[in-house]
Amino acid sequence: xxxxxxxxxxxxxxxxxxxxxxxxxxxxxxxxxxxxxxxxxxxxxxxxxxxxxxxxxxxxxxxxxxxxxxxxxxxxxxxxxxxxxxxxxxxxxxxxxxxxxxxxxxxxxxxxxxxx
Amino acid sequence: xxxxxxxxxxxxxxxxxxxxxxxxxxxxxxxxxxxxxxxxxxxxxxxxxxxxxxxxxxxxxxxxxxxxxxxxxxxxxxxxxxxxxxxxxxxxxxxxxxxxxxxxxxxxxxxx
Numbered sequence: 001x002x003x004x005x006x007x008x009x010x011x012x013x014x015x016x017x018x019x020x021x022x023x024x025x026x027x028x029x030x031x032x033x034x035x036x037x038x039x040x041x042x043x044x045x046x047x048x049x050x051x052x053x054x055x056x057x058x059x060x061x062x063x064x065x066x067x068x069x070x071x072x073x074x075x076x077x078x079x080x081x082x083x084x085x086x087x088x089x090x091x092x093x094x095x096x097x098x099x100x101x102x103x104x105x106x107x108x109x110x111x112x113x114x115x116x
Numbered sequence: 117x118x119x120x121x122x123x124x125x126x127x128x129x130x131x132x133x134x135x136x137x138x139x140x141x142x143x144x145x146x147x148x149x150x151x152x153x154x155x156x157x158x159x160x161x162x163x164x165x166x167x168x169x170x171x172x173x174x175x176x177x178x179x180x181x182x183x184x185x186x187x188x189x190x191x192x193x194x195x196x197x198x199x200x201x202x203x204x205x206x207x208x209x210x211x212x213x214x215x216x217x218x219x220x221x222x223x224x225x226x227x228x
Binding site: 107 | 158214
């Protein structure tokens with residue numbers, strides 16, 4: 001059981017380049033999230049999805065886009081990378097609140113992204 | 117706007133000590149609260165989840181309590197071990213939202 005898998009694990013980009021981070025989960029979770037973690041600021045929510053084909057903005061969505069075409073995958077895109085987007089990016093997933101199941105968030109191991 | 121604070125930011129204790137980590141939040145209308153562990157270079161692992169209707173949850177040497185009215189949760193670790201060294205984060209899900217708000221964590225070091 002792989003859980004939540006993020007690819008790539010590391011990436012270095014130049015300012016202005018674009019890229020896509022992939023998150024895949026095999027637990028049939030309805031909800032998926034993208035966070036960024038920066039020193040001293042904790043985890044901040046970028047975008048989230050409560051189901052296939054639906055996405056919504058979190059706290060810090062500017063400069064990012066997301067798509068959830070399949071239930072198991074949640075993609076995070078950087079349209080034009082900026083040095084301020086240097087961070088560690090985490091994907092998480094969980095069951096929907098109304099399924100009556102324990103609902104902890106499961107996290108991937110992160111993508112370390114540097115923008116030069 | 118929900119804000120989550122964790123004190124202390126860092127803690128160093130000798131092996132075998134019982135310890136308490138604190139988490140406070142500003143909006144008491146929460147759906148649940150989670151405690152996570154994060155090892156260096158790794159993702160977060162959920163330790164305990166407390167629903168808003170619960171007062172505490174226990175797993176092994178860990179016990180988490182929730183006092184919604186005062187906006188506080190504590191994570192109690194009994195008989196600490198060097199393997200408990202990690203950063204511990206709490207996260208709050210405010211009612212009516214899908215968004216967890218995280219504290220900045222407590223970095224714990226247990227000395228052998």
